[in-house]
Amino acid sequence: MCFRKPEYPFLSLSDSIAAQSLQLKEAAARVIDSGRYLHGEETRAFERELATLCEADLPALGVSNGLDALRLIFRSYIEMGRLSPGDEVIVPGNTYIATILPLLEFGLRPTAIEPTREDYNLDFRKALEKVSSRTRAILPVHLYGNPAWDSEVMAEMHDKGLLIIEDNAQAIMARAHSKGLNGTDITGNLGDAAAFSFYPTKNLGALGDAGAILSPDQTLIETAKALANYGSDRRYHNVYRGYNCRMDELQAALLRVRLRHLDEETGLRRQTAETYSAHISHKDIVTPQIFSDRKQVWHQYPIHSPRRDELREYLRKEGVATDIHYATPPHRQPCMATYDFGPLPLTEELADTELSLPIANLTPQDAIQIAEIINAFK
Numbered sequence: 001m002c003f004r005k006p007e008y009p010f011l012s013l014s015d016s017i018a019a020q021s022l023q024l025k026e027a028a029a030r031v032i033d034s035g036r037y038l039h040g041e042e043t044r045a046f047e048r049e050l051a052t053l054c055e056a057d058l059p060a061l062g063v064s065n066g067l068d069a070l071r072l073i074f075r076s077y078i079e080m081g082r083l084s085p086g087d088e089v090i091v092p093g094n095t096y097i098a099t100i101l102p103l104l105e106f107g108l109r110p111t112a113i114e115p116t117r118e119d120y121n122l123d124f125r126k127a128l129e130k131v132s133s134r135t136r137a138i139l140p141v142h143l144y145g146n147p148a149w150d151s152e153v154m155a156e157m158h159d160k161g162l163l164i165i166e167d168n169a170q171a172i173m174a175r176a177h178s179k180g181l182n183g184t185d186i187t188g189n190l191g192d193a194a195a196f197s198f199y200p201t202k203n204l205g206a207l208g209d210a211g212a213i214l215s216p217d218q219t220l221i222e223t224a225k226a227l228a229n230y231g232s233d234r235r236y237h238n239v240y241r242g243y244n245c246r247m248d249e250l251q252a253a254l255l256r257v258r259l260r261h262l263d264e265e266t267g268l269r270r271q272t273a274e275t276y277s278a279h280i281s282h283k284d285i286v287t288p289q290i291f292s293d294r295k296q297v298w299h300q301y302p303i304h305s306p307r308r309d310e311l312r313e314y315l316r317k318e319g320v321a322t323d324i325h326y327a328t329p330p331h332r333q334p335c336m337a338t339y340d341f342g343p344l345p346l347t348e349e350l351a352d353t354e355l356s357l358p359i360a361n362l363t364p365q366d367a368i369q370i371a372e373i374i375n376a377f378k
Contacts, residue, residue, distance in 0.1 A: 007319035008358050008370055013200055015361045016265075017207070020257055024207070027253040034249070042252040047212070049259055050196070053173070054214055055184040061213040061221050062247030063228050066169045066197025069211040071102040072245060073165055073193045076223040077137075078106060079240060082163060087136040090162075092122035092148070093347035095141045097330045099167050103139075104339070111135065112331060112341045118289055120302065120350060121148035128153050137163035142171030142187050144288070144325070145203065145269075145299035149176035149190055164191030168214075170299040172196060172204050173266050177293035188214050198255055203269070203299055204262050210251040265360070269298040272359055272367045276301055279371035285311070300325055303374075304353040311377055312355055318373045323356045 009015075017024060031042060047059040054060075063069050077083040085107030091099055093112040103110045113127045121143050138157055140148040154164055158181060168188040180190025188194040193215040198206040213224050223240075226233045231242025273296070277287050286304045290296065302325065305311050312322050329351045331341035357370065 006316070006321040008321060008362070008366060010321040010323050010356070010358050011201055011360055013205070016205070017258070020261060023257045024254055027257050028250060031249045031253045037249045038246055040249045040252075042249045042256065043247050046247075046252040046256050046259070049256060050212055051214065053259065053262075054186050054189040056182070056189050056214055056216065058214075058216060058218060058221060060196075061225055061228070062252055063211045063213060063224075064245040064247060065209045066195055066199060066211040067098045067101065068228070068243070068245040069195035069197070069213050070098065070165075070167065071105065071243075072224040072227050073195055073213060073215075073220070074102045074106050074108065075227055076220050077163060079223055079227070080219060083108065083136055086134065088132060088134045090122075090127050090130060090135060090138040092139075092141050092143070093329060093331060093341065093344040094120055094122075094350055095143060095167070095330065096169075096326055097333055097336075098169070099139060099141055100330045100336070109134070110339075110341070112344060112347075114344055114346045115143075115350065117346070119146050119148070119291070120144065120288075121146060124150035124153040128156065131157065131160065131162070135160075135162060137165055139165050139167055140191075141167040141169075142174055144302055145171045145174055145297035146288075146291075147171060147174045147176040147187050147294050147296070149178065149180065149187075151176075151178040151180070154180070154191070163193070166191050166194035168194045169197035169199075169202065171297055172202070173262060173295075174297045175295035177291070182216055189216075192217065193220055198251070203266060203297055204255065204258055206251045206258075207254050208251050210247050210255060212247070266297050268362075269359055270296070271364065272362045273298045273301050275364050275367035276357065276371055279368050280374055282375055282377060284377075285374065298359050300356040301359045302354050302356050304350065305355065306353055308353050308355050311374075314377050315373065320370055320373055321358065324354055325356050326354075327351060 050060040088109045091110045094115040116123045171187045174187040175185045196212040198210040227242040228245040231238045231240030
């Protein structure tokens with residue numbers, strides 16, 4: 001069978017970095033010539049620059065990927081005595097499986113909460129109702145680049161002693177509608193700790209894999225840093241049974257280049273989202289809300305339709321590539337079959353109807369053309 005090459009690819013990574021190609025090659029050459037490929041100045045500089053972007057007082061900790069960032073945060077809190085196996089952690093049902101995996105790895109118990117229909121993020125009021133004597137933390141996910149934050153509920157949870165850990169894999173540079181615990185409204189610096197992913201498809205993508213941890217807690221950062229380096233706090237002295245989860249100098253140098261372009265690229269994503277929302281009009285399609293009280297960064301532009309699969313096939317034939325985030329939610333995955341998440345009907349409904357449109361590397365005219373193709377869907 002012959003498939004038409006999409007006129008509008010879902011995401012072209014080569015297009016994403018085309019204008020930065022020379023700078024990226026210069027950064028790579030700088031690392032090669034330095035002879036220092038781990039634990040070097042590029043990583044330290046990136047950690048400082050990420051912290052500055054997120055208005056944080058302490059440098060970030062660069063690590064190997066976003067999943068390891070979450071693993072290191074939870075393992076660190078266990079080593080610090082803040083969490084123990086059997087403790088409950090509130091999580092969104094509507095998320096990627098990487099949010100859940102570290103909890104089960106360390107014997108923590110995820111309590112899944114349904115999303116809201118307004119922003120598809122965790123419903124904080126329902127989360128508050130689920131707090132029990134065993135609840136020790138909440139893990140909001142800023143899904144699709146949309147800040148997940150309710151300052152009133154989070155303050156109440158923090159007063160109860162719950163840790164607030166952000167999964168900021170999809171929302172770098174987003175801003176919530178109100179300030180968090182640390183006096184800023186920027187995602188990744190709202191709570192006690194945050195995990196970042198720099199997987200190549202992310203808004204700030206590496207040319208490989210990378211992640212980071214941000215926290216105002218120096219003890220957490222030092223514990224995670226040791227755990228990421230075989231559990232050693234100094235050479236050949238292993239205080240923990242740790243891992244190898246380090247960020248390398250090459251990815252740090254490349255991310256420093258990409259970081260300089262992030263504000264401009266985020267602005268273009270917002271422009272594309274606004275163009276879509278202004279021009280898509282179809283009785284079978286719901287477009288995502290654009291909120292005036294927060295700054296979304298549009299990692300994805302998710303539409304919903306009860307005819308999702310028909311629409312996706314139609315768009316493929318018309319040269320518009322799409323994706324689904326996520327066709328199978330964590331509680332439906334085979335590896336979760338023995339864990340009882342309880343009923344999550346809205347999570348399942350969203351999984352069955354969601355379709356992500358191309359959002360990066362588009363001109364306004366591209367977005368208008370895609371919208372017109374969608375509006376012609378019969």
